C-alpha cells in the first residue's frame with residue numbers, strides 16, 4: 146500500500162494526468178509500482194508512477210515472455226514518469242509567472258490581496274486637526290502618496306450589506322506606514338519604487354487618495370534596497 150504522503154506527492158507531481166498518455170484522469174487514476182511488489186519493488190515515491198486505468202492495465206501486463214505488443218519496462222516507465230513530472234513542474238512555474246505578470250500589468254486587485262506595484266512616491270499636504278477642512282483654519286498634515294503609472298481597479302466587499310464592488314480609476318494610494326518609516330526612508334520621496342503590500346479601499350474622510358496601501362516591503366528601483 147502507498148503511504149498517504151507519497152500518494153499526495155505523486156498525484157500533485159503529475160497534476161493527476163497519466164504519466165504515459167498525459168490524459169487528465171481526475172479520480173480515475175492509479176498508482177503503479179514500477180518494479181512490481183512481487184519482484185521486491187517498494188512502495189516509495191521513486192518506485193511510483195501515476196497512470197490512467199488503460200495505461201495501468203498495459204503496464205501491469207509487463208511480461209518479457211508474453212509475445213504480443215511492446216511491453217513497458219521499469220526503466221522506460223521511470224523515464225516517462227520523470228519527463229512528465231518535470232513537464233508539470235515547468236507548466237506550474239509558467240502559470241505562476243503568468244498570474245504574477247497579469248497582476249503587475251494590471252489591473253484588478255482584491256482588497257487585502259498581496260501585490261507588487263511600481264510607482265512614484267509623492268509627499269502631499271492635507272488640512273489636519275481640528276476640522277480637516279481647510280488650510281486656512283486647520284493645521285497641515287502631510288502624507289506619502291504612491292502614484293501609479295496606470296489606473297488599477299480594486300474589488301471590495303460591502304461588509305454591511307454583502308456583495309462585491311469594483312472600484313475603478315485607482316491611481317493614487319495613501320501609504321499606510323508607521324512614523325519611523327517616514328524618518329528612515331526620506332530618500333524615497335520623489336523617486337520610483339517597487340513596493341509590496343496590500344490594498345484597501347478608503348472608508349473614512351480621514352483617508353486620502355483613491356485607496357490605502359499597507360506597505361510590507363519595498364525596493365528602490367536603482368538601489369534595490371529593502372526595509
Ligand SMILES: [Zn+2]
Pocket residue numbers: 163164165166167168196197198199200201
Ligand atoms: Zn494513460
